[in-house]
Amino acid sequence: MNFHFEVLKTDPTGARLGRLTTPHGVIDTPAFMPVGTAGTVKGLTQQALGELGVQILLGNTYHLYLRPGHERIRALGGLHKFMSWPGAILTDSGGFQVFSLADLRKISDDGVVFRSHLDGSEHLLTPEKSIEIQQALGSDIAMVFDECIEYPADHARASGAMKRTAEWARRCKEYARAQTASGQTNAALSTNPGQSIFAIVQGGMHADLRRESARQLVDLNFPGYAIGGLAVGEPHAISTEMAAIAAEELPKDRPRYVMGVGLPEQLPDYVRCGVDMMDCVLPTRNARNGCLFTSAGRVNIRNAIYASDPRPLDERCSCMVCRTYSRAYLRHLFQANEILASILNSHHNVAFFLDTMGKIRQAIALGELAAFSSEFQARIGAGES
């Protein structure tokens, strides 16, 4: 299977129903991608991910490069084989670590010098190095190395990062092209010859820069485009505004991916911007911190009111956790610091995000996305459980 994207339906809101084909399977879009930074979606086995219907998940260049090392993963046949995951994988480039490890790095036009968060050692990540690592990992979709900036960032700063991101995107694409043309066998370069590379729109919260960024990247002709640098502290309305502006500039026949979003109630908003893919650590991280997403809003399972509550976590959820366990039990596990708390909470939260995306797809198919969104968001926003 080679990379292929097909828009099956576009509804009046701009939302798209689609189908993304990768070397490791077909992905129904709009899709939610659980984050598995270090070769694991924390708290969930690959078998569980499969049973939950996960079609694509994320891995991280920076983390896997540091540990266990991309050459080791290459030698073991690539990330799919290494982690025994038959589905699709998208790898982030390390660009987000430019943002999240701000205290541990130095940026130049060449690339970024990181001090490892594991042992303090220095490492240079460049666009070329990032692609080299992602080729070794053999993800189905690699991301260009980008500069993700903080919020707020003034026009000059956002512009600088946007230009650097465009230049780095060009270098990523050129590196991959040169590798392919080099005559070396594919296996020596990449554990996944069918890998595609997506570019990343930046530009901070400045509409003109978002448009300019998108146009620059479209000129470079990538098979898919991400919109990055969102959900970094700005109001949600600004976030969707930026996503919509960028999406307008992107080709209709290529997948659009908003990186790092979002809350369940925010997902329909991005979809209505014409976004096809999203990822977020919220379901797994919050699960480990006792914050559970339900059809009636967020539940902090630590709260004393659940101590004797025999009801399932979410009466409208049909996941294994909600079919099997009570709130009282989930609270007990969390309070007792039991490993199973993280496992069950993660299972439910990921199931809830996937289920939400499934409902969104169904609503698009039925032409009812607007109605679904307002009902869904009102119910979740009520926060009653």
Add this chain to the structure above:
RNA sequence: GGACGGGUGGGUGAGUGGCUAAAACCAGCAGACUGUAAAUCUGCCGCUCCUUGCGGGCUACGGAGGUUCGAAUCCUCCCCCGUCCA
């Protein structure tokens, strides 16, 4: 019967004259978490009053007295607990 050691807020446990409503940790209560340096982080955690403030009052370091301007801290007696010796 004797010799030591010890009794501190829900727990463990610092503190040996004022900066102490009393460290720290745990437990408890609540909040946060958006391309994962996160099974993490933050706040509260004696009672009470109000014009909610680096605010007032009360109670508190086994018990009762005492010394002192001032005591969880020093003295006396008593009550418990532990170890050892008879």
